[in-house]
Amino acid sequence: MTDKVDITALAKLARLEVGDAELKKLETEIPAILHFVETIQKANVDAHPSTSSGLKNVMRADENPHETGKYTKTLLDAAPAREGNRVAVKQVISRKK
């Protein structure tokens, strides 16, 4: 079922630049891995559909916030680029393209 995997498209989805040499390698490795995991298709899961795991979301109550600015400096110091009290990023939406 995975005869053809478009690695370039996957890499784009994953926000990952892949060079030509690596692309060639991945074009054999990724299908081999997918072929390996395809054995699960043989398993009969009627008794346990994925929706029956019994897992539940755990939320923390939205209360007792820490004082404003307590962690600001620490977090900003970790950022690769900053302008004043902001993390600096390249323009996200542009007119071009």
Added chain:
Amino acid sequence: MDLSTLTITEARRALDAKEYSALDLTNAYLDAIAEKDGEIHAYLEVWADSAREEAKAADAVIARGESQPLTGIPIAVKDNMLIEGRIVSAASKILENYRASYDATVISKLKAQSAVFLGRTNMDEFALGSSTENSAYGPTKNPHDTSRVPGGTSGGSAAAVAAGMALAALGSDTGGSIRQPAALCGVVGLKPTYGAVSRSGLIAAASSLDQIGTLAKNVGDAKILFDAIRGHDGLDSTSLPDDATPEKAERKMIGVPREFLTNLNPEMRAEFKTTLQILKDKGYTLIDVALPSLQYALAVYYIINPAEVSTNLARLDGIRYGLSVPADVIGEVYSKTRAAGFGAETRRRILVGTFVLSSGYADAYYRKARSVRELIRADFEEAFESVDAIVMPTTPSPAFKLGEKNSDPVSLYLEDIFTVPVNLAGVPAISVPGGMVERDGKKLPVGFQIIGTWRGEDTLFKIAANVEL
């Protein structure tokens, strides 16, 4: 003091009896690291100065007669647990200069006991691998044969304990990452029940599988360190409540999944049988257990793990912290930073994860894998109705050569066959030394794995202590 045989229990006694100071003990370990780690490369960074300061502080606590089990005990920490102000890189280039902004809960707990942190240990990048060869900073060597891998991903932690370069260590186990290196290095490794130890401050790999645990020289030490770090934590939403589960009456029944072990090689089988005999001699009854869905465990694991890894690692994009490769547009900042910062296996997992979660394939891969995972969990549940524990080897073979499995990712994945089912089910398991097999004239340790029911750690420690004697 002989570091090759020293245990936490013995060090505690000697420290409290003032036979030597915590500073003496720490200095002895720092000397051992200086002497041996050039060859083994268990550590990515050694914190000699702060370790000595912590040891002095521990000595003051001991002098006041207020010592706790880990006061002054020198411990190594896997490079994926945050210690405020220290670099924590997950052995990746993308976090090479990243300094933690807070303490992981396990670290806070150890600090509260005045433990000594010797340094951060090598690992497979982002805890992805089984040999520590995926570290961006070079592999760790197995202390029993330096041409071989120590296992992984907590290979640095296991090698440090095995070589007498730490009294005990913290590791994390997503699919065997504590138990497999423990087995290959001949030490004890505990993967607790999912949720038993807080993961707040652990750099996430696959969140439905990750669990912090302990590596130590013997079962008693693994338990002491586990007792220090376990417990509910509001900062980890998957953390289990503290209410004690009533200990089931021990039936002294142990399950052996013989059908799952049919392909085991003869030497590994012989060592496994020897350990089974020890348990029999101690009064345990061995019965066959069927775990039919375990045949799918590796496949399920290598869908769920990359799916969660690709999601967790999406946060590393060169914007908020870590490596950032400048580019003209933001999309290229992401893709170039990630290309420069992630190693080959990490990139493979991200791509496989992206595929199994992508529209059109998620049903056949990710959702199907989640369903099969429930079958595996149900297999364990059923088996534990009649046995206290299930045993199997920790790995299908002893430590392999560095580079031996580099060319084919799938061949390395097969090493995890006995360890991944445990993480998929969320049950606890411990690997204890289970004999030696010979390769190229060198004796190499192998592990005996004991798997318990959810929150059945105490039963594991009891059985493991019997194997160890």
